[in-house]
Amino acid sequence: MRSRRDFLKVAGCLTTGTLLSHRFAWAQSGKLKVGLMLPYTGTYAALGNAITSGFKLAVAERSGRLGGRELEYFTVDDESDPSKAPENTNRLVQRDKVDVLIGTVHSGVALGMVKIARETGTLLLIPNAGAAAATGELCSPNIFRTSFSNWQTGYPMGKVVADRGLKNVVAITWKYAAGEESIGGFSEGLTKGGGKVVKELWVPFPQVEFQALLTQIASLKPDAVYTFFAGAGAVKFVKDYAAAGLKGKIPLFGSGFLTDGVLEAQGEAAQGLETTLHYGDGLDTPRNKAFRQAYSKANKGEPDVYAVQGYDTGLLLAAGLEAVRGDASKKNDLIAALEKARIDSPRGAWTLSKAHNPIQDIYLRKVVGTQNKVIGVAHKALEDPARGCNMKKT
């Protein structure tokens, strides 16, 4: 391989004009710096790992190059701790000078990343966190989400529950943006269908002490319970709900994070649970089957929604970089290409809204064995309302 000194020696023999064009070629053939800021420890560790594996699969399918550029990874474990988000993000942006930031899972941490991305203009791709503000009041030309908004996965379930005549519902969740906005969306759908959230019960993130609240639910005797929990918290909640004798007595519903990627650990306690999400591992399409096969071959376990989101982040970045032939400094062209991308995803094809959030089908799923089986489409091509987004083009 040629060293930089060799390159300069060769360049020295050339005219100034040619030299400039060679320098340009050198810059473009360097590696693209990708900052992965995700949780690799704690409650959401499995989610961060699945996103990373999905992203790397999309890159591997392109022989390790996006838009002709090899990638160099800079990785930070954000621990799902919002208080560490500014320092962690700055490490990637200021110290490592990444070309693109990818992160994260936890809504509170993501909002810390959004703030720095807005201040510095760094391209930010959000592969999970559903915080409304990221594609709402804090929307920005350089911020894109490849996953969902918290509203988007809760709202359709409100309608499903109301249509079943279950009108008085207790909601229980972690007290932070993801839980609050998931319940907000659910409540909006339920209210439209003539129902009501009669009580909201809160647990501080990432605590998993549910006993006292489950006792309260038993005495309230609602028609149904709606919940948002994910990762290790979802495993504990579903098991505790069954152990408290509530399963089979008060129907439990949730956004699909309740049962995604955790069915082996939840076992019998999860059987029959119905949730709404933009993916289902039983989706019977050639695209999904091919993805699942490729993912299982490259990794130890089966893919889940987080792996799909990581994979789709790779597909979106590939679409953008291919349009600018790997030149990430062509910011406006890159953004325009990302905005008009149509992602042929294992979840079904999706495009981005004006606020940069996927417009996508939301499926109704039911746990059967170790699968989140798709049993219907709860809402076709659902777009987040993007409240407060005023996209200022540069």
Ligand code: BEZ
């Ligand atoms: C969130 O914090 O936005 C989130 C975390 C895990 C799963 C889904 C959403």
